[in-house]
Amino acid sequence: MNKQIDITGVVLTTDRLTLRPWRESDLADLYEYASVDGVGQMAGWNPHRNVEESKMILGSFIKHKKTFALEYKGKVIGSLGIEAYSEENYPELDALQGREIGYVLSKPYWGQGLMPEAVQAVINWLFREEGLDFVICGHFERNDRSRRVVEKCGFRYIKTTKFETRYDTVENSMEYILYHPERSEPRC
16 A cells, blocks of 8 residues: 655755755756656656746645655756555555655766666665555656666566556556565565
């Protein structure tokens, strides 16, 4: 089942990143990377058309308290959300507590190992501080960069599902799971 998550006041640090709740002052950084062609499409959304669209998304990040801003050298370069997973698609997980993560990174920072670093920090927090039993993560079949992130972080493939994007296409989503290392996997 989905556990409620609230990142209010949570700040995670890695060797290169600070993961923290979003602030209104992050608007320019959000628009800068979210408006670039090829970034959002890898996560199922179109590039932001204007600053007003980014402001609406930023307001949602702040209101819902489940998406980290990824700060690198004083600049926000991406986000990592802790989303509700589809309980309908995973009835075998009903007795366990978990969430799904999703992430996006500014194009100039691709290929530098920053996203695996961020994902690992959030996974560690979710297991240690929030007591989750598992974390799910998915990526589109064509998204090799995200595939490499989930592999580097130790996720195990479980199935392929259909995902309806915000630009009215349906993509195959490769779904992966990572169980808390001190708990046993459910017997299906």
